[in-house]
Amino acid sequence: MKKTYQKAWFLVLPVLLLVAFNALIPMMTVVNYSVQETFGNNLFFWEGLGWFEKLLNSDRFHAALGRQFMFTGLILVIEVPLGIAIALAMPRQGIWVPFFLVTMALPMLIPWNVVGAMWNIFTLPDIGLLGYFMNHTLGIDYNMTQDPFAAWATIITMDVWHWTSLVVLLSYAGLVSIPDAYYQAAKIDGASKWAVFRYIQLPKMKQVLTIAILLRFMDSFNIYTEIFVLTGGGPGNSTTLLSIDLVKIALGQFDLGPAAAMSLIYFAITLLISWLFYTLMTKDDVK
Amino acid sequence: MARITLSQLRHSYLPNPKGPDDYVLKDIDLDWHDGGAYALLGPSGCGKSTLLNIISGLLAPSEGRILFDGKDVTDLPPEQRNIAQVFQFPVIYDTMTVYNNLAFPLRNRGVDEAVVKDRVTKIAEMLDVTEMLRKPAAGLSPDNKQKISMGRGLVRDDVNVVMFDEPLTVIDPHLKWTLRSKLKELHQKVRATMIYVTHDQTEALTFADQVVVMEDGQIVQIGTPVELFERPTHTFVGHFIGSPGMNILPCNVQNGQALFEGHTVVLEGPIEAGTVDQGAGLTQIGIRPEFITFGATGVPATVRKVADIGRHSVVDTVVGETLIKVIVEGAAPVQGAATHLRFDPSKTRLYRDGWIATQALEAAE
Amino acid sequence: MTQPKMRLSILIPILYTLFLMLPIYWLVAMSFKTTGEILSGFSLFPQTWTFDNYRVIFTDPTWYWGYINSIIYVSLNTVISITVALPAAYAFSRYSFLGDKHLFFWLLTNRMAPAAVFALPFFQLYSAVELFDTHLAVALAHCLFNIPLAVWILEGFMGGVPKELDETAAVDGYSFPRFFMTIFLPSIKAGVGVAAFFCFMFSWVELLLAKTLTAVAAKPIAATMTKTASSAGYELGLLAAAGTLTIIPGAIVIYFVRNYIAKGFALGRV
Numbered sequence: 001m002k003k004t005y006q007k008a009w010f011l012v013l014p015v016l017l018l019v020a021f022n023a024l025i026p027m028m029t030v031v032n033y034s035v036q037e038t039f040g041n042n043l044f045f046w047e048g049l050g051w052f053e054k055l056l057n058s059d060r061f062h063a064a065l066g067r068q069f070m071f072t073g074l075i076l077v078i079e080v081p082l083g084i085a086i087a088l089a090m091p092r093q094g095i096w097v098p099f100f101l102v103t104m105a106l107p108m109l110i111p112w113n114v115v116g117a118m119w120n121i122f123t124l125p126d127i128g129l130l131g132y133f134m135n136h137t138l139g140i141d142y143n144m145t146q147d148p149f150a151a152w153a154t155i156i157t158m159d160v161w162h163w164t165s166l167v168v169l170l171s172y173a174g175l176v177s178i179p180d181a182y183y184q185a186a187k188i189d190g191a192s193k194w195a196v197f198r199y200i201q202l203p204k205m206k207q208v209l210t211i212a213i214l215l216r217f218m219d220s221f222n223i224y225t226e227i228f229v230l231t232g233g234g235p236g237n238s239t240t241l242l243s244i245d246l247v248k249i250a251l252g253q254f255d256l257g258p259a260a261a262m263s264l265i266y267f268a269i270t271l272l273i274s275w276l277f278y279t280l281m282t283k284d285d286v287k
Numbered sequence: 288m289a290r291i292t293l294s295q296l297r298h299s300y301l302p303n304p305k306g307p308d309d310y311v312l313k314d315i316d317l318d319w320h321d322g323g324a325y326a327l328l329g330p331s332g333c334g335k336s337t338l339l340n341i342i343s344g345l346l347a348p349s350e351g352r353i354l355f356d357g358k359d360v361t362d363l364p365p366e367q368r369n370i371a372q373v374f375q376f377p378v379i380y381d382t383m384t385v386y387n388n389l390a391f392p393l394r395n396r397g398v399d400e401a402v403v404k405d406r407v408t409k410i411a412e413m414l415d416v417t418e419m420l421r422k423p424a425a426g427l428s429p430d431n432k433q434k435i436s437m438g439r440g441l442v443r444d445d446v447n448v449v450m451f452d453e454p455l456t457v458i459d460p461h462l463k464w465t466l467r468s469k470l471k472e473l474h475q476k477v478r479a480t481m482i483y484v485t486h487d488q489t490e491a492l493t494f495a496d497q498v499v500v501m502e503d504g505q506i507v508q509i510g511t512p513v514e515l516f517e518r519p520t521h522t523f524v525g526h527f528i529g530s531p532g533m534n535i536l537p538c539n540v541q542n543g544q545a546l547f548e549g550h551t552v553v554l555e556g557p558i559e560a561g562t563v564d565q566g567a568g569l570t571q572i573g574i575r576p577e578f579i580t581f582g583a584t585g586v587p588a589t590v591r592k593v594a595d596i597g598r599h600s601v602v603d604t605v606v607g608e609t610l611i612k613v614i615v616e617g618a619a620p621v622q623g624a625a626t627h628l629r630f631d632p633s634k635t636r637l638y639r640d641g642w643i644a645t646q647a648l649e650a651a652e
Numbered sequence: 653m654t655q656p657k658m659r660l661s662i663l664i665p666i667l668y669t670l671f672l673m674l675p676i677y678w679l680v681a682m683s684f685k686t687t688g689e690i691l692s693g694f695s696l697f698p699q700t701w702t703f704d705n706y707r708v709i710f711t712d713p714t715w716y717w718g719y720i721n722s723i724i725y726v727s728l729n730t731v732i733s734i735t736v737a738l739p740a741a742y743a744f745s746r747y748s749f750l751g752d753k754h755l756f757f758w759l760l761t762n763r764m765a766p767a768a769v770f771a772l773p774f775f776q777l778y779s780a781v782e783l784f785d786t787h788l789a790v791a792l793a794h795c796l797f798n799i800p801l802a803v804w805i806l807e808g809f810m811g812g813v814p815k816e817l818d819e820t821a822a823v824d825g826y827s828f829p830r831f832f833m834t835i836f837l838p839s840i841k842a843g844v845g846v847a848a849f850f851c852f853m854f855s856w857v858e859l860l861l862a863k864t865l866t867a868v869a870a871k872p873i874a875a876t877m878t879k880t881a882s883s884a885g886y887e888l889g890l891l892a893a894a895g896t897l898t899i900i901p902g903a904i905v906i907y908f909v910r911n912y913i914a915k916g917f918a919l920g921r922v
Contacts, residue, residue, distance in 0.1 A: 002748040011743035012755065014736040015799055022796040023762050026773030089664035096662065101913045102906050103669045106676070109902025111874045113859045114895040121682055121892060122675040129678040132694045161672060168668075169913060181374040184345050189439060190366040190395040199380045199391075222766035225859045229878070243768040247860075250772050263769035270764045 033260035051261035061262065063237070064245040065269075068221065071241055075159055075220040080213060082160070083167025088201070090172055101172075104165035116229025119158045144231065148238035151231050155239055158226060163216060170212040174205035210281045214274060221270055242266055289355040289447035289480060291342065293317040296351035298337055304349065311337050313504040315351070319482070324474050326495035327484045330527070334504040335484050339450055342482070344368045355447050371440020371449045375456045377432035381425040385416060388424045389438050396443075410442045413473060430462045434469075441477060448480040455490060467493060488528050500524050516575075517634070520643045525573050531601060531612045534579070536572040538637070545637050547572055548607045550586045553632040556646040568640040576601065576614040578634035585627035593619045604628065676899065682892035690888050705893035718873030719897065721787065722856065725870065728791035730851040733798040734844060741806035742832070746815065759800040767860045770796065775864050785867045793865055794855045801854065802847040809843025842912055849909045856902065873898060 034051055055061050091097060107115070125131040125143045134142035144150040178200060186196045224243035227233070233240035233248070240248070246266065250259035298312040307313055311334045319325055327335040340346040342353060344365035352361050360368050380388050389407045398406075411417045414434045419427065424435060433454055440449045451470075455463045471494060474481050483494050491498050492512040500508045500515065500523070507521040508514075519525035525533030538547045545552045552572055588604040588611065600619040604611050604626070611628065620626050637645045682690065683705055684698040709715040743749070744756055774793055775784070783789040817839065821831040837844070863875040877894050906913070 002746060004749065005747040006749050008743040008747035008749045008752075011739035015740040015759070015803060016755070018732075018736060018792070018795050019759060019762055019799055022770075022774075022793060023765070025777050026770050029773040029776060030769065086665055086668050089661040091662055091665075096665075098910055100665050100669060102910055103672055105906050105913055106899070106903060107672055109853050109856065109899070109906060110895075111857045111859060111898050113874045113878055114898050117877065117891055117895055118675050118679045121888060122678045127690060127694050129674060129696075136694070161675065164668075165672070179376060179378075181376060181378050184340075184343075184365070185372065185374060185378040185436070185439075187345070187365045188343065188370060188372050189392040191391070192395065195395065199382060203380075203382045218764045222764075222768070224766070224768050243766055246766070246768045247771065250768075256772070259772070263766075267765055267769055270766065271761055274764055 030260045030263050033256045037257050051257045055261050064242050068242040072220045079164045079167050083164050084171050086168045087171035107162050112225035113229045116226040119230050151239050155227050167212045170208040171205050174208040178204045290321045291319040292354040294352045296348050298348045311504050322478045324481050324496045326491035326498045328491040328498050329501035333501045335501050339484050343370050343372050369445045369447045371446050373437050373451045373454045375453045377436050379424045379432050379435050385424050386420040388435050389442050392439050406442050410438045414438050429457045451483045453485050522638050522641045533573050533575045534611050538572045540570050554635050554637055554645050555633050558637055559644050571638045573638050574630050574635045576612040578631040579613045580629050581626050582629040585629035588628050590620045590624045679892050680896050683896045687889055705889045718876035721870050722872040725787040725790040726855040729794045729855045730848050733802045733851045737802035741803045745807045745810035763797050763800045771864045778865055785869045787870045789865045790862045793861045798851045805847040806843055809840045813839050
């Protein structure tokens with residue numbers, strides 16, 4: 001049991017002040033905007049919940065939200081199983097291990113706009129490695145600035161390239177923490193490979209997988225820079241995900257009220273789904 | 288249940304072992320009878336766990352064969368050897384109930400669900416875990432977890448041998464006793480061949496009918512607990528078993544007589560001829576503290592320290608430079624007193640290069 | 653015993669790392685090509701090697717100051733985040749106090765806030781406190797998501813240190829600050845390393861806030877790059893060289909934490 005000690009608040013105070021400064025004041029600003037209308041010159045008019053109503057009924061928002069769910073859903077469905085599979089195939093020890101780990105961590109440390117730029121260069125139809133290969137070697141017509149399907153395939157592949165390693169590294173950390181005796185016991189008990197995965201590896205990976213899925217959900221749901229640099233939300237609006245749409249409204253059109261209302265709804269959805277994931281994944285934990 | 292034969296086993300973890308130092312197991316030959324309770328005893332790093340893993344099939348030996356009931360199983364994987372193993376740290380399947388844990392090895396082999404139920408119920412009763420069958424296994428205490436992992440081994444009726452790899456390491460001291468007697472009781476009930484690996488002499492001596500003492504990749508003695516105590520065939524066994532261990536005294540051999548600090552010591556029997564020539568090799572006298580008494584005559588000694596440990600006292604004495612421990616029941620001499628030590632001749636032996644070099648009288652006759 | 657199986661399955665991580673290397677290779681290869689070669693068509697390797705792109709970056713202050721700015725605010729952020737997160741993580745891991753659970757959860761929710769939501773309000777906030785276009789502004793703004801993360805990671809590692817250590821030190825007459833600095837901190841130094849790594853990582857890769865909060869004086873390299881891409885059109889070689897250079901700090905940092913990577917990514921919770 002932890003000691004009850006109210007003065008521990010003083011230890012938390014610096015964190016509290018810094019985060020509150022960064023979170024509460026901007027959040028209040030957002031709330032303030034979300035209920036007002038402005039025509040410039042710092043003149044604001046009370047708008048009530050009008051922006052929320054309009055937004056929730058707007059096709060544009062529905063479309064962006066739908067694209068966002070499709071993107072995040074695809075990301076989770078591809079990256080989580082793929083990451084687990086790669087972690088399972090990794091050797092537990094040997095000279096290869098540090099090489100794999102370092103290489104896999106590398107994409108995550110590249111600035112997000114560079115990731116976008118890199119994939120842009122990589123996929124250019126005539127002089128990009130992938131673009132050239134697709135168009136001239138395989139003979140597939142591939143141009144993501146014109147074809148929405150190609151654009152989607154490219155942003156998904158880019159995100160798989162960028163973030164699958166997070167799932168791999170977390171799963172791998174869970175796997176190497178399993179003592180050898182478990183595998184030996186399973187062998188003696190005549191367990192199949194599937195049974196070993198289902199009853200030993202998966203339970204031991206559960207905690208880190210929860211972290212992986214939560215992080216992947218949050219970051220893919222909030223993705224902005226990479227896709228903005230790579231496709232700019234196009235062709236058309238085909239890859240305009242929530243964040244991209246939000247920035248378009250807020251900074252592009254300077255529609256502060258709708259942008260603020262959208263921010264709040266966006267944040268609320270992220271919180272709600274994260275909480276749902278967390279509750280579902282930890283509900284049958286034995287304490 | 289099966290008879291287990293190990294024939295000329297050698298093992299090295301190096302790909303190209305050169306000298307004997309590269310081997311963790313050096314030429315092991317053993318024959319274990321069906322239904323016996325055996326212990327592998329030795330200090331950490333003596334190769335006992337390696338030997339265990341070779342028997343279970345988790346490790347392939349560099350050289351030699353393993354036979355179960357005369358059938359060569361050296362190349363069989365663990366799941367085809369029909370063995371059970373209990374590990375140092377309890378291995379249980381966290382997400383399953385106790386019942387499913389016990390049923391797991393049977394279900395993996397496609398055993399009929401009615402039979403599974405029957406076997407699991409029976410084993411649970413034997414282990415006193417019936418009331419926790421429906422509970423999730425993750426929440427159990429370490430001793431109950433260890434019982435479950437034991438149960439997973441015993442639940443199969445085709446098990447050739449059950450092996451225990453220091454199974455009491457993580458168990459609370461006051462529960463060690465209970466679990467140890469439970470083990471002994473189980474062995475009597477199921478009559479499976481059991482091999483118990485430990486570095487704890489008490490565990491080995493209380494569990495096993497026959498103990499195999501290992502050191503540095505070699506078997507130094509195989510015998511019943513009494514044999515190991517009464518007549519160690521190697522100074523290591525004398526030293527390792529017993530508390531305190533056997534006194535090992537430097538000595539010279541002249542004309543078939545052992546001389547310790549200038550005193551002739553009477554041995555249990557005649558000294559065997561050395562392999563090279565008489566007197567070759569390092570010679571030592573071995574005598575347990577239990578078999579030395581104080582008297583008016585014998586080897587003169589000085590009492591340095593007396594430790595009363597309850598039922599008896601351990602007395603440290605010195606003869607010249609050599610420390611000799613003596614166990615006395617009842618009154619012990621006072622510190623600093625000059626006294627004489629008398630060695631029980633039938634329990635006093637000569638060792639050459641560590642190995643026993645006297646013939647017991649009954650054997651000599 | 654599992655040797656032959658392992659040989660075959662090792663192909664999966666090998667193929668995966670190859671896939672990871674391809675776009676990076678292409679970026680690096682591009683950075684050594686002349687503009688003429690890039691525009692004239694596809695070539696797998698640079699035909700004529702040129703260092704011109706790198707020369708531009710290292711001689712033009714708007715370019716190399718971009719790097720310096722980024723490194724300044726990233727370092728500043730890492731130091732601030734770890735410094736304030738350490739006592740907080742200690743409080744969460746050792747004591748229970750009024751509202752601790754709610755506070756911890758609230759901190760974590762800030763990790764979930766889309767940066768896009770905060771871009772505009774941040775601009776106004778930091779303009780109002782006259783920190784706009786300073787390194788400190790970006791460093792403080794990045795605290796929003798890095799402090800919660802650092803607290804979370806450090807709390808995980810501290811949970812692995814037995815409480816008896818604290819009590820023993822108290823019995824031995826250590827004052828709390830001395831205990832914290834000389835005994836406790838060394839025992840979680842892997843955790844501090846991992847937390848610092850993550851703070852560095854997320855501050856280094858973030859662009860939206862960094863771009864919003866700076867104009868000239870503290871402009872990050874990432875923002876310099878987007879300007880080039882849009883204004884000068886197709887200076888691909890220069891862009892590739894600048895991109896290549898942004899990979900290097902990350903690679904150096906990974907090299908330092910290479911032995912903690914697996915455990916580090918589990919955030920001390922395995």
